[in-house]
Amino acid sequence: MEHKIKDYTRIKGWGVDADPENDPTYPIKNRTNEEHKGYSWERPPQQVVNMEILKSVERPNVSAVFGTSMPPSGLSGKLRRFAYQWSENTYTRWLTLIFADRVNEYEGIVEDIKSGNIPNIFAEKGWKAEWRLKPERLAIKIGTTAAIVTALLTVMIRKSK
Amino acid sequence: MLAMNYRGPKRVRVDKKPEPTILHPEDAIVRVTRSCICGSDLHLYNGLVPDTRVGSTFGHEFVGVVEEIGSDVTNVKVGDNVLVPFNIACGKCAFCKQGLFGNCHEANSQATAVGGIFGYSHTAGGYDGGQAEYVRVPYANVGPTVIPEGMDPDDAVLLTDVVPTGYQAAEMGGIQKGDTVVIFGAGPIGIMAAKCSWLFGAGRVIVIDHIEYRLEFAKNYAQCEVYNFKSMDDPVLFIKKETDWMGADVCIDAVGAEAAGDVMQTITGRKLLLQAGSATALHWAINGVKKGGIVSIVGVYGPTDNLVPIGNVVNKGITIRANQASVKRLLPKLIKHVQDGLIDPKALITHRVPLEEIADAYHIFSEKLDNCIKPVLIPPSANR
Incomplete structure (x- = not known):
């Protein structure tokens, strides 16, 4: 698979952006002393905060603009509120958020069912494409999953007897 | 909508x-x-x-x-x-x-x-x-x-x-004329980083991945050398041998959290989520770059922690540069x-x-x- 270039200088554009001054510390070195003083800039107008925004404890304010997608709700929301009480430096924050994400996944399924939509997991996982492109691989996946579930159920039934 | x-x-x-x-x-x-x-x-x-x-x-x-x-x-x-x-x-x-x-x-x-x-x-x-x-x-x-x-x-x-991230990956590498650049990952960003490495005057551009069709694409699109890590015993040893035992001048991690190639990293990073994704590519980049070399990271990781050989960063005097483009x-x-x-x-x-x-x-x-x-x-x- 190797393909060594004999004369790389003939590659179109070779070296056009070569920069012997490319300093690894760029662009931090460009800062001014004024910028060491925290919020030294004229802040943009504040987007109206009319919904619950979970804010990092590592900043004093809500950013001037923010996303409004999916405010926290339910059990996952409670977990997220707890997580945001901790700094970005802590495992508590991030692991709780990952746990909240998993809880949120099941909340989503319940929400779908409540609104009369049974989630089409096959379609949501894009297995239609796999069926079209790699049917044998999909068959192996389904077969393996079915075998594992059957084995687990068999063990559980035997134990319960 | x-x-x-x-x-x-x-x-x-x-x-x-x-x-x-x-x-x-x-x-x-x-x-x-x-x-x-x-x-x-x-x-x-x-x-x-x-x-x-x-x-x-x-x-x-x-x-x-x-x-x-x-x-x-x-x-x-x-x-x-x-x-x-x-x-x-x-x-x-x-x-x-x-x-x-x-x-x-x-x-x-x-x-x-x-x-x-x-x-x-x-x-x-x-x-x-x-x-x-x-x-x-x-x-x-x-x-x-x-x-x-x-x-x-x-x-x-x-x-x-894609283009700015691939370009900045090469830019952060501080590539000097004639440098050997090794890029981990033949996805769109890795391919673009390879292409842009020539613009900074690289002398040798090597892309490493394990997906054969992507390597073939990278070779044709970016006119670079490509290698499949599945055919190597150890990608870092391979880089050392290919660079007269010195290591690459610049290594670019263009993979991030989804990296394959190391069972321990895959299990702890991608399956059990015990770290913020699998850091295999970054691990190889740190160990594959020469002493005093530069590692440029544009691969995305989660905000928690990753297992990387930070001791070698110190021992080898490596500069790490990283950012979102x-x-x-x-x-x-x-x-x-x-x-x-x-x-x-x-x-x-x-x-x-x-x-x-x-x-x-x-x-x-x-x-x-x-x-x-x-x-x-x-x-x-x-x-x-």
């Missing part, structure tokens, strides 16, 4: 959602004409990024037409065809003023370590993204850039992330490179998929089916 709807790891669909509205005087509403699925979207898709909420819409690579503007917007007007950098940046804070548009301090309340990014979880600000018919674009005086007359929109959509800073130069024919972004696009079939597109891209390099989503309202 129709928009992508995340339902949990590896589960997405398209649903009807309310159209976005102007919420800030510097907002614009853009009707999306093309959006891409990015390799870093797969970190969200696989549930690796904390605070990825069910119901969110992903998508940070998109172009479209300005449909509505806020009262303070002067940089673009209704009807403009714009490309929108994936970073949301105010242009006023200390970081934006330094050209660090990927690190804006006025676009993300949720995490100070992360800038604002369209459709990239609440850890990146909680914005809905461009895998939809319409999207709200904050700070429209800063980010959105009118697509130059005659530029193919397929080229433009890749200027929102500063798209706004790089755009003028990169638009010119595309216009001059030095970079051909649209050649990376292998799949065009209607937005309605987004679940299939994610699955094809994620599982690397059908020789997929880069999928583009076309919303039904694209040609309205």
Whole structure:
């Protein structure tokens, strides 16, 4: 698979952006002393905060603009509120958020069912494409999953007897 | 409008959602004409990024037409065809003023370590993204850039992330004329980093991956050497042998959290989520670069921790440079490179998929089916 270039200088554009001054510390070195003083800039107008925004404890304010997608709700929301009480430096924050994400996944399924939509997991996982492109691989996946579930159920039934 | 709807790891669909509205005087509403699925979207898709909420819409690579503007917007007007950098940046804070548009301090309340990014979880600000018919674009005086007359929109959509990220990966490598550059990952970013390494005067460009069709694509597109790590006993030993036992001058991690190639990293990083993704590529980069060399990281990891040989960073005197691409800073130069024919972004696009079939597109891209390099989503309202 190797393909060594004999004369790389003939590659179109070779070296056009070569920069012997490319300093690894760029662009931090460009800062001014004024910028060491925290919020030294004229802040943009504040987007109206009319919904619950979970804010990092590592900043004093809500950013001037923010996303409004999916405010926290339910059990996952409670977990997220707890997580945001901790700094970005802590495992508590991030692991709780990952746990909240998993809880949120099941909340989503319940929400779908409540609104009369049974989630089409096959379609949501894009297995239609796999069926079209790699049917044998999909068959192996389904077969393996079915075998594992059957084995687990068999063990559980035997134990319960 | 129709928009992508995340339902949990590896589960997405398209649903009807309310159209976005102007919420800030510097907002614009853009009707999306093309959006891409990015390799870093797969970190969200696989549930690796904390605070990825069910119901969110992903998508940070998109172009479209300005449909509505806020009262303070002067940089673009209704009807403009714009490309929108994936970073949301105010242009006023200390970081934006330094050209660090990927690190804006006025676009993300949720995490100070992360800038604002369209459709990239609440850890990146909680914005809905461009895998939809319409999207709200904050700070429209800063980010959105009118697509130059005659530029193919397929080229433009890749200027929102892929081209700047690949270019910045090479730029952060501080490549000097004749340098050997090793790039881990033959996805769109790795391929673009290889292509751009020549622009900085590299003497040798090597791409390492394990997907054969991607390596073949990289070899043809970026005129580089390509190697499959599955055919090596040890990729780091291979690099040492290929560089007269010194190591590469520059190593670029263009993989991030989804890296394959090391069982321990895969189990702890991707399966058990005990670290913020698998750091295999970064591990190889640190150990494969020469003493005093530079490691450039553009692969995306989660915000917790990763297992990397930090002792070797000290012992070898390595400089590590990393960032989300500063798209706004790089755009003028990169638009010119595309216009001059030095970079051909649209050649990376292998799949065009209607937005309605987004679940299939994610699955094809994620599982690397059908020789997929880069999928583009076309919303039904694209040609309205």
